[in-house]
Amino acid sequence: MKTYVCPACGLVYDEAAGLPEHGIPAGTPWADVPESWRCPECNIGKTDFVPMEL
Template sequence: MKVYVCPACGLVYDEAAGLPEHGIPAGTPWAQVPASWRCPECNVGKQDFVPMDR
């Protein structure tokens, strides 16, 4: 599973963990997160998140 990070605020989206508190269940691949989804911390669009090396 991959990890993505918001370049503006540093919020981490880990596919294994999801963001259940924001409606994205654990195990949700990034490709299945809706294109309209925005960072819950700073409102940056999904398209701006970048892959992060573990």
């Protein structure tokens, strides 16, 4: 599982955890997150998120 971060506000999307409070269940791969999805913190688009190296 991979992790992605919003470059504007730092919100982290972890595929293993998902964002269930925002309608994305745990275990949802980034590729399966709808292209129309926006960061719930700052409203930046999915395409602006960057992979996070752990």
